[in-house]
Amino acid sequence: MEFGGGKRSPPISLQQFVSTMAPLIDMEKEAEISASMDVNATRNIEIAQKRGSALLNLKCSDAQTGLMGKVLLVLQPNKGDVLPAHKFGPHDVVVLKPNKAELGTASLGQGVVYRLKDSSITVAFDDIPEDGLNAPLCLERVGNEVTFRRMKDTLIQLSKTVQKGPAADLIPVLFGERRPTVSRKPVSFSPFNSYLDHSQKNAIVKALSSQDIFLLHGPPGTGKTTTVVEIILQEVKRGSKILACAASNIAVDNIVERLFPYRVKLVRLGHPARLLPQVLESALDAQILRGDHSALANDIRKEMKVMSGKLLKTKDRNLKRDIRKELRSLAKEERKRQQLAVVDVLKNSDVVLTTLTGALSQKLESTTFDLVIIDEAAQALEVACWIALLKGSRCILAGDHLQLPPTIQSAEAEKKGLGRTLFERLADLYGEEITAMLTVQYRMHKLIMDWSSAELYDSKIEAHPSVAGHMLYDLDDVQRTSSTQPTLLLIDTAGCDMEEKKDEEDSTLNEGEAAVALAHARRLIESGVHALDIGIITPYAAQVVLLKMMRSKEDKLKDIEVSTVDGFQGREKEAIIISMVRSNSHQEVGFLSDRRRMNVAVTRARRQCCIVCDSETVSHNDFLKRLVEYIDEHGEYLSASEYLNE
Numbered sequence: 001m002e003f004g005g006g007k008r009s010p011p012i013s014l015q016q017f018v019s020t021m022a023p024l025i026d027m028e029k030e031a032e033i034s035a036s037m038d039v040n041a042t043r044n045i046e047i048a049q050k051r052g053s054a055l056l057n058l059k060c061s062d063a064q065t066g067l068m069g070k071v072l073l074v075l076q077p078n079k080g081d082v083l084p085a086h087k088f089g090p091h092d093v094v095v096l097k098p099n100k101a102e103l104g105t106a107s108l109g110q111g112v113v114y115r116l117k118d119s120s121i122t123v124a125f126d127d128i129p130e131d132g133l134n135a136p137l138c139l140e141r142v143g144n145e146v147t148f149r150r151m152k153d154t155l156i157q158l159s160k161t162v163q164k165g166p167a168a169d170l171i172p173v174l175f176g177e178r179r180p181t182v183s184r185k186p187v188s189f190s191p192f193n194s195y196l197d198h199s200q201k202n203a204i205v206k207a208l209s210s211q212d213i214f215l216l217h218g219p220p221g222t223g224k225t226t227t228v229v230e231i232i233l234q235e236v237k238r239g240s241k242i243l244a245c246a247a248s249n250i251a252v253d254n255i256v257e258r259l260f261p262y263r264v265k266l267v268r269l270g271h272p273a274r275l276l277p278q279v280l281e282s283a284l285d286a287q288i289l290r291g292d293h294s295a296l297a298n299d300i301r302k303e304m305k306v307m308s309g310k311l312l313k314t315k316d317r318n319l320k321r322d323i324r325k326e327l328r329s330l331a332k333e334e335r336k337r338q339q340l341a342v343v344d345v346l347k348n349s350d351v352v353l354t355t356l357t358g359a360l361s362q363k364l365e366s367t368t369f370d371l372v373i374i375d376e377a378a379q380a381l382e383v384a385c386w387i388a389l390l391k392g393s394r395c396i397l398a399g400d401h402l403q404l405p406p407t408i409q410s411a412e413a414e415k416k417g418l419g420r421t422l423f424e425r426l427a428d429l430y431g432e433e434i435t436a437m438l439t440v441q442y443r444m445h446k447l448i449m450d451w452s453s454a455e456l457y458d459s460k461i462e463a464h465p466s467v468a469g470h471m472l473y474d475l476d477d478v479q480r481t482s483s484t485q486p487t488l489l490l491i492d493t494a495g496c497d498m499e500e501k502k503d504e505e506d507s508t509l510n511e512g513e514a515a516v517a518l519a520h521a522r523r524l525i526e527s528g529v530h531a532l533d534i535g536i537i538t539p540y541a542a543q544v545v546l547l548k549m550m551r552s553k554e555d556k557l558k559d560i561e562v563s564t565v566d567g568f569q570g571r572e573k574e575a576i577i578i579s580m581v582r583s584n585s586h587q588e589v590g591f592l593s594d595r596r597r598m599n600v601a602v603t604r605a606r607r608q609c610c611i612v613c614d615s616e617t618v619s620h621n622d623f624l625k626r627l628v629e630y631i632d633e634h635g636e637y638l639s640a641s642e643y644l645n646e
């Protein structure tokens, strides 16, 4: 493992950090915006549709109010049942325009994608004019510049706040100028969750003793979020006010859901269209609507409507002037009520939960916290973490820097260090002094775990007895067959004429491998494994597209999840099939050689991990060679030729 001993880079100073990161954020912004904003880049909306950044010729098939006062529009294609291929995803920011509007034409509104189906896209708008919705429409994705602006603002604040603000004492510790401290009094606690294991309890004691920084290192399946939830509960019991964040909305919602049973006073900040339906009741907007101030603000709005009506009717100048004056003071009062409503909710909450970028919301401007907790910290940019960190005097970061780091679009920014996470930097700076690693895992059969544990975690992980020997055929309805029997399986394409190819975008794919991966999935399904319990993952985007296309031709395969490795981080399936893709005569393995990517891929599997690869090509990399040898020794080895002609 990378902690303790070994080489440690010299600590980066605050000023160095600010001056290095500022240009890298600009670079990343450029790269991201040019990738998403084809409309402006090409200035041609039809090309933008071909590239997936615009959807033309839509009709509005339904309009409803929901999500606390938002307008939800369902948009469908005017012709045909299915939307053309596109790059829109849930939570994207989009603008709605008349179809084929000139560039620069005023939009009908800007909204957030709420739901996506093959045949429709539902968008949540704050407000939308009723005119224009009956004509053909078009939707464009717009780059999300807010995140970058917030990161830049945070850098500026960071460079200024050295002596001021709630994080004034924390900053020098995180930049290596002052050593971390721990409480002298021994800490003990009585757990809310009675199932915590020894490594989780040990980590919680260390977290509660920390006075500035603590790293919770959670290898795959070791109950990192379970531990984070217990830390939050213990801190609330001590009277702390906590800001709990993660890079993604789904990870934040996951914590909210797991706090529910304990009746913690909490509030979830964020656009309602980006929240899971089951946490909407905890959303700030929902709590405001339930509060007294909101009823008062409503009454004021009604009064304003009546007065505006009077204003239109009267011709008396003096009366007009008086009404205007009254309207202004009512508007002021209404704004005040709204602000008070927000302040009330925040004041009454022990835990405020939001994404990292959400932490820069104006609503939090005057709120400070005793503790900032960041989950998934090894997948967040350091600058994004600082958005939240500046609001508190103590912090706990949870993550695993031996899984994949945040995705970065700009290769140059990545090369220059934008992707180095705070979690990794602090692990490097202070090592075990501030860290506890969870060491019992609750997901994988021992054989699947052992490879990852030995390669990346100093062989320190143990499998909990409830999973250590679980097999695919222990699942209900699954028969014990030659396909469900192995825990580890290598299907070798060497010598089977299954060479890789490049697609138009220069991403690599391998048709032979895709066929073999699906053939194995078919055999599992025939043995009784549910398609929903199978995942096929691959490092290459083009292979994902190919696999999805081939899967769609067979009904019984349609519930198998197909994804890139990066898209599958944080998830699990009973059976995982990994298609490695690379097969060539010049022994190139590309980014397969990233230990973290293969670590994530293998550790998604609970009961069976099957790797489809060309052992000759991949064995040119030492790390992958050891993986092939490990499966050869502890699992089963088959030639892909056994799957041909299926």
Ligand SMILES: Nc1ncnc2c1ncn2[C@@H]1O[C@H](COP(=O)(O)OP(=O)(O)OP(=O)(O)O)[C@@H](O)[C@H]1O
Pocket (backbone or CB within 6 Å): 195, 196, 197, 200, 218, 219, 220, 221, 222, 223, 224, 225, 226, 227, 442, 443, 570, 571
């Ligand atoms: N002490 C425990 N006893 C029994 N089961 C546990 C314990 N801790 C965690 N688990 C179970 O292990 C699984 C993983 O837990 P959790 O979601 O907290 O893990 P995680 O480390 O956040 O996951 P990931 O690997 O995705 O980061 C869950 O099903 C959880 O209920």
